[in-house]
Amino acid sequence: MNRVLVATGGGDCPGLNAVIRAIVKRAAKEKNWEVVGSIEAFNGVLREPTEIVVLDEKAVAGIHYQGGTILGTTNKGGPFAWPVKRKDGTWEEVDRSDEMIRKLQYLGIDAVINIGGEGSQSISQALYEKGLNIIGVPKTIDNDLVGTDSTFGFQTAVQICTEAVDKLVTTAASHNRILILEVMGRYAGWIALNTAVAGGAEICLIPEIPYDINKVMEKIESRFNKGRGFTIIVMSEGARPVGGDFARKETGEVGYHNIKLSGAAERLMNELKSVGCPYDIRYTVLGHVQRGGVPIAYDRVLATQFGVKAMELVIEGRFGEMVSYQHPYITSIPLKDAIKRYNFVDPDTALIKTARGIGISFGD
Numbered sequence: 001m002n003r004v005l006v007a008t009g010g011g012d013c014p015g016l017n018a019v020i021r022a023i024v025k026r027a028a029k030e031k032n033w034e035v036v037g038s039i040e041a042f043n044g045v046l047r048e049p050t051e052i053v054v055l056d057e058k059a060v061a062g063i064h065y066q067g068g069t070i071l072g073t074t075n076k077g078g079p080f081a082w083p084v085k086r087k088d089g090t091w092e093e094v095d096r097s098d099e100m101i102r103k104l105q106y107l108g109i110d111a112v113i114n115i116g117g118e119g120s121q122s123i124s125q126a127l128y129e130k131g132l133n134i135i136g137v138p139k140t141i142d143n144d145l146v147g148t149d150s151t152f153g154f155q156t157a158v159q160i161c162t163e164a165v166d167k168l169v170t171t172a173a174s175h176n177r178i179l180i181l182e183v184m185g186r187y188a189g190w191i192a193l194n195t196a197v198a199g200g201a202e203i204c205l206i207p208e209i210p211y212d213i214n215k216v217m218e219k220i221e222s223r224f225n226k227g228r229g230f231t232i233i234v235m236s237e238g239a240r241p242v243g244g245d246f247a248r249k250e251t252g253e254v255g256y257h258n259i260k261l262s263g264a265a266e267r268l269m270n271e272l273k274s275v276g277c278p279y280d281i282r283y284t285v286l287g288h289v290q291r292g293g294v295p296i297a298y299d300r301v302l303a304t305q306f307g308v309k310a311m312e313l314v315i316e317g318r319f320g321e322m323v324s325y326q327h328p329y330i331t332s333i334p335l336k337d338a339i340k341r342y343n344f345v346d347p348d349t350a351l352i353k354t355a356r357g358i359g360i361s362f363g364d
């Protein structure tokens, strides 16, 4: 019997469970493959005692519509940077990758499927270079991975944000207010851009197009001058003024290497006040609501396609690859090509033109 280990790494994302279920169901069609899962990314392999669970059809029955991941996940540490507390109470990071590969051999693991974003796929590539039979499955609500047309979870996040805009419109209109919605996406503006178009926002601020606060104010004035006394602004957590930096905060969490973006909407409100904006302003930071709950049908379908393809790559022995959606095909690309750069919004992309075409201002 061959054994494949599945791990989910990085921030959770609607659709992860649908991928896990699809892997198990596809493996069940073979006589010689069984599936196990590592709890909390690769921590389950590295911990003592090991935390590995059997994933059979019973274990994954009906999980395709559940949010989160039944395996748990983490965006801290990992096999190449395992946090260890020194005697003096400070922390150091230890490379446990060789030990992990030995442990996988000991556990009889023939292949690994690592479901995760850019950080997780960089780990996949590094493990592949060390000789591990590994396949990557792309995951992120941010849609910032290159090498795949889209990732599951993104459309669900956009849906959640759009529903939030729908709600903000009625209260903004009732109070003649400016309402700012800050959404996730890290350094990519895809969630904000899609939400602004779907929700009918007047202003959309994204990291790829730094905004001029005076231009933002001009657009607001044009709204209020027309007598429609309210404005909806959808902004990315990574949006920044011309010449300004990302709004961020320290988390102080051990092993957390990401920059925590935070405070963009509050900063924008203060900037508007400082240029004399006379209207009431409120802001909403949607936060992790965007990653929670059930995946919409589109994401369940894409996740299922990714899971089946990942298992087929394992069966074919095509390691070092990442599953990829390249319309209309579910295919794969070398992991090394998937981690080279990010998929940012090109200011000339079609959806930006569409947004400008319906009068959305990007503050530029």
Ligand code: F6P
Pocket: 011, 075, 117, 140, 141, 142, 184, 185, 186, 237, 261, 291
């Ligand atoms: O990458 C996914 C994402 O949700 C980003 O949009 C966001 O900046 C970040 O993760 C939040 O990370 P955490 O869950 O560590 O707060």
